[in-house]
Amino acid sequence: MSNNVLIKRYNAYYHGWCLSFGEHDATYDEAREICWLFGDGQIGMALAPRLWRKLYHALLGRHERTPELILSNGTVKVDDVSFNLADEIDRKSMKQLKAFLLSQDELYLFLSNHFCYPSGTRIVTFSKKKPSIILYKEMQPLKVVFE
Numbered sequence: 001m002s003n004n005v006l007i008k009r010y011n012a013y014y015h016g017w018c019l020s021f022g023e024h025d026a027t028y029d030e031a032r033e034i035c036w037l038f039g040d041g042q043i044g045m046a047l048a049p050r051l052w053r054k055l056y057h058a059l060l061g062r063h064e065r066t067p068e069l070i071l072s073n074g075t076v077k078v079d080d081v082s083f084n085l086a087d088e089i090d091r092k093s094m095k096q097l098k099a100f101l102l103s104q105d106e107l108y109l110f111l112s113n114h115f116c117y118p119s120g121t122r123i124v125t126f127s128k129k130k131p132s133i134i135l136y137k138e139m140q141p142l143k144v145v146f147e
């Protein structure tokens with residue numbers, strides 16, 4: 001089994017535009033730092049504003065080099081941003097995300113939203129389905145390393 005995966009990243013042509021995440025099961029609670037969404041062929045993370053500000057550029061900004069996301073059972077690290085998974089929900093969801101990322105031949109990363117969450121909520125979406133080329137442009141990939 002490979003210890004890393006390359007994921008194709010996409011960013012919207014226009015700031016604030018994004019696809020809807022679609023039907024899903026969620027662990028949504030505004031008090032949580034990460035709210036996990038599980039849909040058909042995709043997993044999303046709605047991040048608290050504190051994490052969102054730190055992670056947006058690292059995950060979806062332009063970079064000179066391929067950005068690297070390091071996932072372990074208890075920690076997530078992107079560039080110089082690191083945070084611990086707070087509780088059992090996060091650790092269980094991370095295991096599901098790892099299994100999902102390792103089970104796909106080609107994966108895509110982009111932002112989505114959903115009408116049932118507060119205005120401005122953006123969902124970091126890992127999907128096995130390529131996003132619409134009408135809304136999104138491809139960027140350099142994201143390297144995911146599993147520890």
